[in-house]
Amino acid sequence: MKDHLFFCGIKHSGKSTLGAFYARANNLAWVDLDDLILKAIAPWTSVRAYYKQEGQMAFQAQEVAALETYLCSHHERTVISLGGGASDNEALLSLAKSRGRLIYLMVEEGVLFRRIISGGIPPFLDESDPKASFHALYARRHAIYGNICDVLVQLPNYPDIRDTASFLVETLKSEV
Numbered sequence: 001m002k003d004h005l006f007f008c009g010i011k012h013s014g015k016s017t018l019g020a021f022y023a024r025a026n027n028l029a030w031v032d033l034d035d036l037i038l039k040a041i042a043p044w045t046s047v048r049a050y051y052k053q054e055g056q057m058a059f060q061a062q063e064v065a066a067l068e069t070y071l072c073s074h075h076e077r078t079v080i081s082l083g084g085g086a087s088d089n090e091a092l093l094s095l096a097k098s099r100g101r102l103i104y105l106m107v108e109e110g111v112l113f114r115r116i117i118s119g120g121i122p123p124f125l126d127e128s129d130p131k132a133s134f135h136a137l138y139a140r141r142h143a144i145y146g147n148i149c150d151v152l153v154q155l156p157n158y159p160d161i162r163d164t165a166s167f168l169v170e171t172l173k174s175e176v
């Protein structure tokens, strides 16, 4: 199967939540790559903790291994929600590219920043200037996703995520 749909985007853009919605609406299988990694790295209970302790290279190797394992054993068309750091994993992106289409769920920087810090400043942002550190992360990853993805969907920021999901389903009708 070479026609999977890979949902890409910066952290908190809604890849996981909207991936599940979109798959349900289109009667497709859905998996979240972070969930597959978590199963593979048991007894770890969080991918973030694994990433922090074992480092980026180890985490990226898990991303590729988890995707390879899934693709080898599942042949139905699947919506696969990637993690936000996929932009920095060339091997993962080229594997995904070879097996389907990459959909960039683009959310405006300010909206994402507010969503991210609503739960407090996360450790991946610089505590002394979280806005500037997020700006740098956003700019770099946005450039990569904008360049590599086959489809870019600029998501609205509706108060109810179900409305955003419906927008996505409608928008992708003409694209995939």
Ligand SMILES: Nc1ncnc2c1ncn2[C@@H]1O[C@H](COP(=O)(O)OP(=O)(O)O)[C@@H](O)[C@H]1O
Pocket (backbone or CB within 6 Å): 009, 010, 011, 012, 013, 014, 015, 016, 017, 018, 081, 084, 115, 156, 157, 158, 159, 160, 161, 164
């Ligand atoms: N369009 C949206 N509107 C409101 N909240 C959202 C939206 N997209 C994501 N969220 C919220 O942001 C958080 C992260 O969503 P998630 O789907 O896990 O994003 P990702 O997988 O891209 O990091 C969740 O609390 C989710 O409810």
Ligand SMILES: O=C(O)C1=C[C@@H](OP(=O)(O)O)[C@@H](O)[C@H](O)C1
Pocket (backbone or CB within 6 Å): 009, 010, 011, 012, 015, 016, 034, 047, 048, 051, 082, 083, 084, 085, 086
């Ligand atoms: O942005 C990142 O570097 C990461 C995002 C996470 O996924 P979400 O974007 O689904 O939160 C997860 O894969 C990991 O913690 C790394």
Ligand SMILES: [Mg+2]
Pocket (backbone or CB within 6 Å): 015, 016, 017, 032, 034, 081, 082, 083, 084
């Ligand atoms: Mg996610």
